[in-house]
């Protein structure tokens with residue numbers, strides 16, 4: 001059980017208000033038909049799945065309904081950073 | 097059958113491989129006369145050798161079963177099982193122990209049915225009571241769509257020679273008098289499928305039984321030994337770094353469930369797997385009141401009553417990745433709401449304990465069994481929320497895959513390259529409720 005600070009609503013709210021939307025920073029390939037089957041399969045299915053800091057997307061389902069990024073430790077569940085779509089996590093955190 | 101040498105009860109700890117004392121009524125009586133002192137250790141606690149033919153990482157049910165069948169069926173005994181904690185301390189000892197084989201697709205049905213057949217003789221095979229109790233598994237339908245899916249699955253099962261029955265609301269009510277089957281219920285029960293050969297088993301005993309029988313054939317079981325690295329040489333595996341030093345191996349077989357991604361990363365690989373917490377709870381012990389397993393994916397719960405009387409209740413997975421071996425409170429709250437709707441009489445039962453396990457979820461809810469791009473490195477993972485039932489079958493087919501370096505026919509559809517070819521085996525329906 002944890003709480004997330006929505007970067008749009010600027011409020012610390014229970015995890016239940018949000019929905020998880022998967023690993024962040026996996027851009028859809030620009031030209032899918034130029035990929036090999038293995039590359040396309042990797043884009044669709046392969047995930048980093050780290051035990052530790054994880055960059056992931058969340059959506060504030062019961063609030064503003066907007067998507068944003070979170071850097072969260074998957075072992076301690078500590079939220080290390082919240083940042084907007086299109087941004088990268090703050091340097092300091094990423095080095096952890 | 098394995099040949100067990102008979103030995104006298106005065107022989108004690110530090111048994112030799114191949115010298116397993118057979119458990120029987122007679123041995124119980126004999127030991128009773130000596131106040132149950134000097135029972136033989138169930139398995140040795142050897143020091144790691146420098147190298148093994150095969151190192152199995154993960155001492156859960158699947159890893160131990162793999163070791164057992166390697167030794168028993170293929171005579172491969174230069175094997176170590178390396179476990180970071182204690183045997184069965186992962187998902188094997190945390191699951192709700194539902195065993196069944198009524199999956200939808202041919203590929204998975206055959207694999208789980210093969211496993212169920214092994215369950216039926218497992219206690220005799222291992223000379224260890226795994227308490228497999230085929231008391232029937234009910235799967236409820238609460239709306240028209242559920243019922244169509246259930247009918248489809250029952251028909252698919254029958255075509256595959258798997259026992260399956262379709263029950264009406266009245267049949268369900270007769271089988272489970274405590275269930276609220278009123279048409280006014282919030283989740284009315286419109287019917288169910290029933291697999292009578294399905295049931296539950298004792299989770300720890302499965303790990304212990306396989307461990308004892310594998311040890312007896314010379315397999316080294318190394319507990320409290322954590323793998324911290326996978327050493328590779330020219331694209332081939334050379335062994336594993338552990339908290340007790342380097343252990344060389346011609347083949348390394350990772351059977352590490354929720355931690356498979358961590359092991360894969362040690363070899364520079366990524367898997368199509370995400371690790372999530374899945375929770376379960378047990379209640380205080382009650383008098384016998386529920387003699388079948390009840391599952392419902394519509395309201396997401398599953399419940400059975402263990403032989404010692406406690407209700408064993410399973411919840412859903414958390415929606416996000418996690419390795420914390422604990423889950424969100426909202427998930428168990430939701431499950432208990434569903435249980436109380438289905439069984440109003442349970443609303444005053446107190447829960448004793450709750451916990452989480454880390455399940456390894458594949459995009460198609462099916463396992464990954466077989467080789468990887470690193471030569472000699474194998475994985476058996478991705479069993480997610482439902483691999484306990486597969487324990488003997490998974491060990492059997494993985495042992496053959498390792499011994500002959502080609503997939504067992506039942507394991508072939510579950511190779512890692514299906515995620516490139518697109519030949520996924522979609523079992524989200526049959527595995528939809530976590531079990």
Ligand SMILES: Cc1cc2nc3c(=O)[nH]c(=O)nc-3n(C[C@H](O)[C@H](O)[C@H](O)COP(=O)(O)OP(=O)(O)OC[C@H]3O[C@@H](n4cnc5c(N)ncnc54)[C@H](O)[C@@H]3O)c2cc1C
Nearest residue numbers: 154156158180186187188191192194323453483484485531
């Ligand atoms: C709450 C819950 C309920 C479930 N209910 C059911 C059910 O009703 N029916 C069903 O069929 N399935 C169920 N499952 C799924 C089932 O428990 C698993 O699929 C199955 O037990 C996996 O067995 P395993 O041997 O592969 O993994 P595990 O038992 O998890 O064993 C993996 C082992 O690897 C070890 N390990 C990990 N990393 C390392 C390392 N670096 N070095 C050394 N060792 C390491 C771990 O300590 C662990 O002991 C449930 C799971 C959970 C969590």
Ligand SMILES: [Zn+2]
Nearest residue numbers: 006009060064
């Ligand atoms: Zn918001």
